[in-house]
Amino acid sequence: MTDAAIGFAASARGRWSEDTLAVVLGGAILVAGLASYFGVDVLGWTVTTAVWSDPGKALAAISKNYAALGGLGALLATFAALLVVLTAGAAALGERPARFAGAFTIVFVIAYAAWFVGAQAHLAAVTPADQAKFGVSWSLRLTNEGGYIVALLAGLAIANFLPRFAGWLKEAIRPELYIKIAIVILGAFVAVTAAGRLTFASSLLLRGVAAIVEAYLIYWAVVYYVARKWFGFSREWAAPLASGISICGVAAAIAVGGAIRARPQVPVLVSSLVVVFAVIEVLLLPFLAQTFLSHEPLVAAAWMGLAVKTDGAAVAAGGIAESLVLAQNAAEGVKYQAGWMLGVTATVKVFIDIFIGVWAFILAYVWTNYINVQPNAGKARLGEIWARMPKFIIGFLTAFAVALILALTASPANTAKLSAAIGEANAFRVIFFVLTFFSIGVLSDFRKLWREGLGKLAAVYFVSLFGFVIWVGLLISWLFFAGVKPPLVQ
Numbered sequence: 001m002t003d004a005a006i007g008f009a010a011s012a013r014g015r016w017s018e019d020t021l022a023v024v025l026g027g028a029i030l031v032a033g034l035a036s037y038f039g040v041d042v043l044g045w046t047v048t049t050a051v052w053s054d055p056g057k058a059l060a061a062i063s064k065n066y067a068a069l070g071g072l073g074a075l076l077a078t079f080a081a082l083l084v085v086l087t088a089g090a091a092a093l094g095e096r097p098a099r100f101a102g103a104f105t106i107v108f109v110i111a112y113a114a115w116f117v118g119a120q121a122h123l124a125a126v127t128p129a130d131q132a133k134f135g136v137s138w139s140l141r142l143t144n145e146g147g148y149i150v151a152l153l154a155g156l157a158i159a160n161f162l163p164r165f166a167g168w169l170k171e172a173i174r175p176e177l178y179i180k181i182a183i184v185i186l187g188a189f190v191a192v193t194a195a196g197r198l199t200f201a202s203s204l205l206l207r208g209v210a211a212i213v214e215a216y217l218i219y220w221a222v223v224y225y226v227a228r229k230w231f232g233f234s235r236e237w238a239a240p241l242a243s244g245i246s247i248c249g250v251a252a253a254i255a256v257g258g259a260i261r262a263r264p265q266v267p268v269l270v271s272s273l274v275v276v277f278a279v280i281e282v283l284l285l286p287f288l289a290q291t292f293l294s295h296e297p298l299v300a301a302a303w304m305g306l307a308v309k310t311d312g313a314a315v316a317a318g319g320i321a322e323s324l325v326l327a328q329n330a331a332e333g334v335k336y337q338a339g340w341m342l343g344v345t346a347t348v349k350v351f352i353d354i355f356i357g358v359w360a361f362i363l364a365y366v367w368t369n370y371i372n373v374q375p376n377a378g379k380a381r382l383g384e385i386w387a388r389m390p391k392f393i394i395g396f397l398t399a400f401a402v403a404l405i406l407a408l409t410a411s412p413a414n415t416a417k418l419s420a421a422i423g424e425a426n427a428f429r430v431i432f433f434v435l436t437f438f439s440i441g442v443l444s445d446f447r448k449l450w451r452e453g454l455g456k457l458a459a460v461y462f463v464s465l466f467g468f469v470i471w472v473g474l475l476i477s478w479l480f481f482a483g484v485k486p487p488l489v490q
Helices: 003-012 018-038 064-092 097-118 128-134 146-161 163-172 175-195 198-230 235-246 250-259 265-292 297-307 311-331 340-371 383-388 391-409 412-442 446-451 455-481
Strands: 047-049 059-061
Touching (some): 018 175, 018 391, 018 412, 064 163, 097 412, 146 265, 146 311, 146 412, 146 446, 175 311, 175 340, 175 391, 198 297, 198 340, 235 250, 235 265, 235 340, 250 265, 265 297, 265 311, 265 412, 297 311, 297 455, 311 340, 340 391, 391 412
């Protein structure tokens, strides 16, 4: 069963939704991180991994207050905290706690090992000075976020060569949950980053919203037409497929499938396809961005948000693109501040997610009252907008607002303290990103998905995605963001 199917079934049982759990856990991590801003260092034991050539110097606690733990102690403390909290969350979702705990232990070990390997200097050292510092003669210059790629490849290897092992891990393979928690935390990180350049950040926000509206009105109509006219799909299949390709993949397909009262297998199969193509996009688009858009970093960032589907893949692709593009510019002597590219990608993706609720309501109204009219079904209600709205978006916006208010009201002396506090919470955001990448890989058993009859659906997806979605997204990103640069490192 895919992550989408698990979430669909859980919601049918009336359990907590992943959105609600993501808001609760992401919010709790932020509150614990902000405690250090007010003098109580709650998360200082969180592990961080630096670029390394000597593995003994790679791991450390994020705060000097917990330096006595050492790297291994910080790693064990971080794992124990995540194990307890996420196992409780799995119980709230209706999963078996003991089964989740065993699977998550293995998932964490493999995913963090991938992150550790990705931080090795031959992969992660950026500038010639960095290479000299670590004593290496060459590097792929991925920064330590190359660990995302290593985690994804590890997941793909397990899915396609060790399917039984992948099945055993499935209880802890929840990419949408992990990325939603990460996005809630990201809201605060983006706010603190933006506070120093509020006028510039506001301009990016407006550009992002305009780009979304323009792209989406093109995407959905064309994909729906292709599915119906070129491939002969029914409305029941065409609408979730168009929404999955056009908006944010899994969440959009499930929301629209429910809105039009499609059979459960329709959005689940579409969601499986979304995950497969998201893997391809993550492996391909960031490197195209590095090659052709290195001097237009925010065009590249917006492109990731408009072209890559699912929250996990899009935001993660933005992270990889940022690391690649910033590293290439740094090697050329231009050092942009980190966080702005990822912030643009996340902003574009977040506003696309917000649009899911509106679009699901529109389709629910049209289907209920004009296409699939049932004698006793009743009219679609305004309350369905709230029912379809992804709740983790509210978490992201709340985190953004709170952190922005704190940043704008902080004295110069407290600004560094606030950044450090959000940085402690952000360390968990990085870990959840790694878990997301690994999970996306484990879900991508290409042979199994093909046997389930996804060939024709895949053809629609391939034609739509590579025929125009990616290129229209690039064009719109260029129109709105060309010439706009992130701030330089002071």
